[in-house]
Amino acid sequence: MKNKLSFVIGGIQGEGIVSAGESIIKILSRLGYYAYSARKFSSRIKGGNTAIIITVGTERVIAVEDKLDIIVALDQETISIYRDKLEEGGLILHDEGIEMDVVEGNGLKIKPLPLTKIAKESGASITKTTAIITFLSRILDIPKEMIIKYFEERFSHKSDKLLQSNKTAWETAFEYDIELDDKYKKQLSVPKETKGRPVMIGNEAVALGALMAGCRLMPAYPITPASEVMEYMGKVLPQYGGIMLQVEDEIAAVTMAIGGGYAGVRSMTATSGPGISLMTEAIGMASITEVPVVIVDTQRVGPSTGMPTKHEQSDLFTLYYGGHGDYPTIILTPSTVEECFEDAIEAFNLAEKYQCPVILVLDLDLGLSIQTIDSLDYCKIKIERGELLTNDELRNIDSKEFKRFIDNETGISPRSIPGGVNGFHHVTAVEHNEKGLPTEDTTVRKRMIEKRFRKIEPLQQQEHIKVIENGSDTLFLALGSTFGVISEAVNLVESPKVDIAAIRMLRPLPIKQLANLLKKYKDIVVFENNYRKQLYAIITEALGYHDKIHSVTKYDGTSFSIGEITKKMGEI
C-alpha cells in the first residue's frame, strides 16, 4: 500500500494519450484521491511523442514525482524516454505491437497488452483510450463499477455507434487475462475521504474565476498554452449573458477588452508571450486612460515563436518593465490552481479599484497541468467595483465641471461609464488634464503621472508573499508552478526543511514584506525558469542585498524536478 504512486502514459500525439490521463485523474478524483499531472507535448498535431505523467496520492499533490511506478507505452519512444525514471520493482505496460528492447529482471515487470488490437476490433480506433483506461484502472485496483459509470457518462452524448465501440473495448479489456501477479498491481492506500473532487487546469480556474467575478466580455486570439481560457469562456459566457469572441489578432483582442472595460463591463483577454509583446502599446493606453482590464499571460518558452509547448517563466521582465513610457499596472502571480481562481476574481476587483490593467501571469505547467483540487470556495467570490459613480451620484454632477481624472489624495478618481447621465467626458491616450482634455502643460503632466503611480503605491505595503515557515534561516522563493515543486521537495525531506515562499503579486512589488524577509533570513534563494534571472533581478533592483539573495535558474523548456530542488537543499 502506497500513499503516492506515479505513472506515465505515453505514445504518439493524436492517439488520445492526454485524454486517457485526464480520465484516469477524474476517476481517481471521484474516489477521493488527489492527482497531479504534467503534460509533455510538441508543437504538432499528430505524430511525435506525447506523454502525461501522473502522480496520485491520498493527500494533495502539486507536482509530479521524479520517479515512476508504471510506464504505459503506446510507442517505443515513451520507453526510451522514461525507462530511467522507473522505480525498482516497476512495471511497464505496453501495446503488444511495439518492439521491446528492454528486458525483465531486477524486479522490472513487462507486460504487453492488446491495446491496438482491442481498438481495431471495437470498430473505432479512438477506443484505444478506453482500453488504456480500463487496463490501468485494473492495475490500480479501481472498482469496476466506477469505471463503467464513468464511461457511460462520458459517452452518453456520443453516437450510439461510438458508445457501442467503446463498450466493446472496455468489456474486452475487462475480460482480458492480464496474468499479472498481485505484487505488481499498484495499490494505493484508501483515501481519507471518498468525496469526489474537481479536476482542473490553471487556465480553466482562471476562466471560472473570471466568470464568477462578473467578467462578461472576452475578446481573444488563440495561442498555446492559453487557449483553454477562451475555450472555457466561450462555453459558459453565453449562458450568463456574456460574449467570448475570437478576433483578428491580439492587438484587437486587448483593445476590444479595453473598450469593454471603459464601457463598464468587466473584460479580459488571455494570451501567451507573443501576444503580450503585441499588446504592449494598448496596455499602456489602458493605463494612461485609467481603464480597468484584465490580461492573462500563460507563459511559454520565448523569445519569438520560441517553443510553444514548453514551460518557461520568461515574460516577467517584459510584464514588469516593458512598454514604452512609464505607467502603472498590477501583476498577479498565482502559484496553484486554487489561486488561479482566486486571483482571477481579485484581478477584476483590483482593476476596477485602481482603474488600471491587471495582468494575471501563469506558466505552462500551472496553466495546463490537469490536477485534483479541493472544491473552490464560493465565499471567496467578492465583486467590488471601486469608485464607480452611481446614477444618483451622477445626477448631482454638473457635466461641464466633471473631472473624470481628478487629482485627489489617493489618485483614484471617481469614474463614470457611457450611458451615465452628466458623466460624459473626454478620454485620451495623450497626456490630459483632470477633465480628460489633452494638454502639454508641464505642471499638469507631472501631476498626472504622479497621480497614476500614487494609486497603486499602497499595494507595496501589503503582504503579497505567501510564506510557509519551517524554522529555517533559508528561504526558497519562487512564483507560479515552481512553488508546487518546491513544496513537494520540502515535504519529502525529514529535516532540516527550508522555509518556502511564493510571490503572489509581482507589481507593485511587496517591498515592505520583502524587506522584512530580507531581514529575517540569512539567505534567500530565488528559483525561476528563465535565462536572465528575471525575478531575482526585479527583487534586487528594488532592494539591493545582492549578497543575501541567490539565484537558481533553469531554461531548457522544462520545469524544475523535485530532485533538483532537493539537491539544492542539500547544498545549503
Place this chain on the structure above:
Amino acid sequence: MKNKLSFVIGGIQGEGIVSAGESIIKILSRLGYYAYSARKFSSRIKGGNTAIIITVGTERVIAVEDKLDIIVALDQETISIYRDKLEEGGLILHDEGIEMDVVEGNGLKIKPLPLTKIAKESGASITKTTAIITFLSRILDIPKEMIIKYFEERFSHKSDKLLQSNKTAWETAFEYDIELDDKYKKQLSVPKETKGRPVMIGNEAVALGALMAGCRLMPAYPITPASEVMEYMGKVLPQYGGIMLQVEDEIAAVTMAIGGGYAGVRSMTATSGPGISLMTEAIGMASITEVPVVIVDTQRVGPSTGMPTKHEQSDLFTLYYGGHGDYPTIILTPSTVEECFEDAIEAFNLAEKYQCPVILVLDLDLGLSIQTIDSLDYCKIKIERGELLTNDELRNIDSKEFKRFIDNETGISPRSIPGGVNGFHHVTAVEHNEKGLPTEDTTVRKRMIEKRFRKIEPLQQQEHIKVIENGSDTLFLALGSTFGVISEAVNLVESPKVDIAAIRMLRPLPIKQLANLLKKYKDIVVFENNYRKQLYAIITEALGYHDKIHSVTKYDGTSFSIGEITKKMGEI
C-alpha cells in the same frame, strides 16, 4: 562683445518659425559660429505657439542657455512664456500687429517691426520668415552680403514669383529704419575660424551615418519625432542604389528590415515609443534567428500616444528588458550629433558582427535640435561585415552538413545569405539546432540560448562610457541629450566642477567600467528624463551600490535646464 548669445523666435505654428530659426543657424554657422537650438512645438499643424530657442557662440554649444538676450515674438504668447527668461538689458522684437502689455524700462528695449506688413506687401505671406531673418541678422550684425547670398541660394529653385516676393521682403526689411541704438544690437565676438560648418539634427546624423555605413534598405512608418530619419534616407538612398519605403505599419517596417538583413543588405528602420512597442515581437525574432538589423528609437513622452512632441527618455526599460522571453540585443546611446553619426555606423558593424538587432536610442532633443557641428569625420567610416561567408568559402561547404548556427566558442556562427551557393539552410524563430532546424530537445535549447548570449558578453568588458574628468569625486552620469546640458552647466562653473559621463552603450551594460567608476567615485548621480528612474535602476540592478548611486529625474516633458544642473552641483 559676447562669446555667447541666446534668443528665441516664437509665434503661431505654421508661420515658418522653425524655418527662420534654422536659416539663422545656417547663416551663423557659415560665418564660423556654433549654434544650438531647442524646438518647442505642439502636436498640431497650424495654430498654437511654437518657438525655437537658439544659443550662438564662438565655441561649440550643446545646450541652450536658460537666459535670453532677445525675444522675437510673432504672437503674444511668446512674450508671456519667455519674458521671464530675458536678461537685463534684453531686447524684444515683435510684430507690430500684436498687442504689448510689457513696457520698456530697467534696460528692457522693445521694438515693434512691420513683419506681417512686409509679408503682405511682398505678395506672399510666407515671406514673413524672410523678414524675420533679415531683421534678426541686422540686429546680430551679420554682413548683408551673407544674408542675400543665403536667400538667393535658398530661393533659387523656387518659382520666379516666389523669389520675387522674397526679394521684395528682404529688401524692404534691409531698408527699414529700425531706429535702434547700437547698444541694443547684439554683437558676438568674432569666431575663431570663419569656416562654414554643417548644421544638423541628430535624426539626420543617424541617417547620414547609416547611408555611409552601407545601409541600403529602410522600410519605415512615420512618427514624431523620428520621421526625419526616413525623410533623409528617402532623399539620398535612391542616389546610392538603395530603397526607402513607407510601409503599412511598424510591424511591417521592422519585419521587412529583418528580411533585408537576412538577405544580406544592411537594413534599418526608425520609430518612436509606440512603434517600439509594436516592434517588440519581431525584434525577438531577429534575435533568435540571429539576423542583423538596426532600429532607431527617437524617444518622446509615453506611455501610449503620450505627448508626441515632448522630450523624455522613458523607453530605456522596454528596450533593455522588454519583449517576451530572453534574447540579446545591443543598445547604443549617442549623446551628441557627431555620436549619432558614428554610432549609426557602429550599429551596422555590431549588428553584422554579433548577428543581432542593434537599437540606436535618441531622445527628442537630440533627434530634433538643430545645431552647428564640426565637420563629420570620413575616416570614422568603417564597414565591417563580420562572419559573412565569402563565395569562395561557400564553395567548399557541403550544403547538407552546413551548420548555420554552429555553437562555437565565441557564439558567432559564420553566416551565409540567400544566393550563396551551398549555404542554404533553414531559419526558424522556433528554437532550433545548429543546422537551423526546429527542436524541442532540452540540451539543445540550453546550449543555443547560452550561445546567443555568449556572443555579446565581450562587450560588457569594453569601455562604453565617455568620462570627462575634472578631478572631482562626484560623477554626474547621463545619456542622450542630457549629457550636453550637464557639460554646459559644468563649463559655466569655475570650480569645483564635477566629473561627467555619458553611457554610450546601454546593453550589454559596460559592467566592468561601471564597477571601476563605482570604486573611483564617492557619489554617482544619474540624471534622466523619466519617472521610474530607468537608467538608475538598470545600473543598480546590475551592480548594487544603492547608497553610492543617486537619482535625479525630470518627467514633465521638458529636458533639464542648465540651471537645474548647476543647482544640483551646488547641493553636493
Place this chain on the structure above:
Amino acid sequence: MTSFKKYSNDISPSWCPGCGHYSILRGIQVAADKLKIPNENLVVTTGIGCSGRLSGYVNSYSFHGIHGRVMPLAQGIKLANKELTVIAAGGDGDGFAIGTNHTLHALRRNLNITYIVLNNQIYGLTKGHTSPLSDQGFVTKSTPEGAEDIPLRPGVLSLSAGATFLAQSFSGFQQQMIDLIVKGIEHEGFSLINVFSPCITFNKTNTYQWYRENLVDVSEDKDYDSSNSQMAMMKLMETDGLCTGLIYQQNEENTNDLIVDVDTKALVNQDLTISQEDFNHLMKGFI
C-alpha cells in the same frame, strides 16, 4: 437649427483653418441632433491623426485612443453596451494603413457601429507623408519621387470585406454627408462612410476643387440600385472609387446576433452575481 451645439463642447479645434475635418465634425453633431441622441448615450471614438482630434470636440462620452485601433475600441464599447450609439472616426492612415486589419474585420463582424473615415489621402498630423489612399505618383516627404504603390480604395475594399452599409461623401457636401451619417447610424449593422476631407496644408492635389471636379453622385444614375452589391462594386470600379452617396445597403435582416438579439440585456446591465447553486453546477462540470 443650432441645437446641434448641444453636441459641441466649445473647445475650438486645433485643425488648420479650412481643413475638411471641420465639416465632418459638424456633420456628426447635426446628425446626432437630428436623431436626438442623448449626449450620455453617444460615444465617439477616434484614432490618432489630425482626424483623431475630432472626438475631443464632441459633447458626449468620447475616446481618443492609439493609432490604428479605433475599430476594436469601438467594437469593445458596443459589445459592452449595445444601447449606446457608437460612432468611430479616423484618418485614412489610421484605418487603411496601420488599422487595415481591424477595419476589414469590423466590416465582417457587422456590429451596429458607424465608422466615418476622414479621408484626405495623406497623413496630416505627421506633416505630409503618403497614405495608402494616395494616388500613384503622389509626391510627399516620404515619397520624394512619387508614390509607387497601387492605392487602396476604401469603397471596393469594404464591399469585399462584407460591408452591409457603405456610403461616400465629401466635406464640401454637408447636406449629403449629414443624410448619410443619419442613415448610417440608423442602419442595423456596421456602416462605413468614407468622406473625402481635404487637407489644405499638405495635400495640394486632392483639393476641394479637385474633388468637386472628380466626384460623381451615384443618385444621379437613375438605374442605380444601392441594394445590389454587384452593381455597387461595378460603380466603384468604374469611377475608381470617386463616387458619393449611398453606395450599398444590404436589404436583409442583420444576421449577427452578438448584440442584435433584442431579448438579451446589454452586457453592462447583466447581473454579475452568479448564485451558489449555479456555481455548484459549474463545479460539477469538473468532477
Place this chain on the structure above:
Amino acid sequence: MTSFKKYSNDISPSWCPGCGHYSILRGIQVAADKLKIPNENLVVTTGIGCSGRLSGYVNSYSFHGIHGRVMPLAQGIKLANKELTVIAAGGDGDGFAIGTNHTLHALRRNLNITYIVLNNQIYGLTKGHTSPLSDQGFVTKSTPEGAEDIPLRPGVLSLSAGATFLAQSFSGFQQQMIDLIVKGIEHEGFSLINVFSPCITFNKTNTYQWYRENLVDVSEDKDYDSSNSQMAMMKLMETDGLCTGLIYQQNEENTNDLIVDVDTKALVNQDLTISQEDFNHLMKGFI
C-alpha cells in the same frame, strides 16, 4: 520526373497523414524544378501554423518567422535581392486574420513575389479554432455556437487590393496547382495563389469531397477572360469564391520600379562604400 526531390531536404513533415499541405509542398517543389531555380536562389518564407512548417521541408534558403508577418519578411528579402525567387506561404489565419494588413499592402506594393495561401478555413496548429475564412455557422472550439461573422473571401479581397495576379487551386488538383504556381512565379509582380487545403483533423466540413463538389474551374467557362478584372470580380462574387484556375492576371507592364528596374543592381550587390568626394558633397547639403 522525380528531380523535384532536389528541393526536398528529406525531413519528413510533421503534418497529419492526409493533410492538404503535403500536396502544396510538392507543388512548390515540382514548380521550382520545372523552372530550374537553383536551390540557392530560392527563398521560401512561411508564417506560423501547420502551414508554416512548409519552409522547413524545402531544400533552399527558407525562413519560418512569426505569426502573420510572412509578407513583410518576404518583401524585405525581395527588396534586398531582386534576383532571388521568393515564395511565401502561410495559413488562412496567418494571412487573413493577424496578417490581413500585410497581405493587402503586399498586393498593392506588387513586388515580384509568389504568395501561396494554404487555406483550410480553420486554425490547424492551435487545434481547431475558427478562421476568418470559416463559413458562418461553423462550429469550433472557439465558436461553440457557430461562427457569427461574414467570412472573408481571399479572392475578392485580393482583387480589391489591386492584385495583378490571382489564382485559386485545391490540394486535390496537383496538376492545376503546379501550373498556377509556375505561372505565378513567372508573373512579373505579386502573385497570390489561394489553395484550398483540407485540414483532415479539425475541419470536418470543408473536406476533400466537399471541395470537389463545390469548386468550379473558371477555364470551363469559354467566355472567361482572366485579364478582365471586372469579370474576375463577378466570377468570384457569383461563386462565393469557390472557383479555381487563373482568376486574374493583369496584362499591362508592371509599373512598380522599386525592384523591376533592370538597369539597377540588386541592393545586395550595391557597392557599400561611398567616396570621400560624395561624402563631402552630402555634407555640403547641411551647410
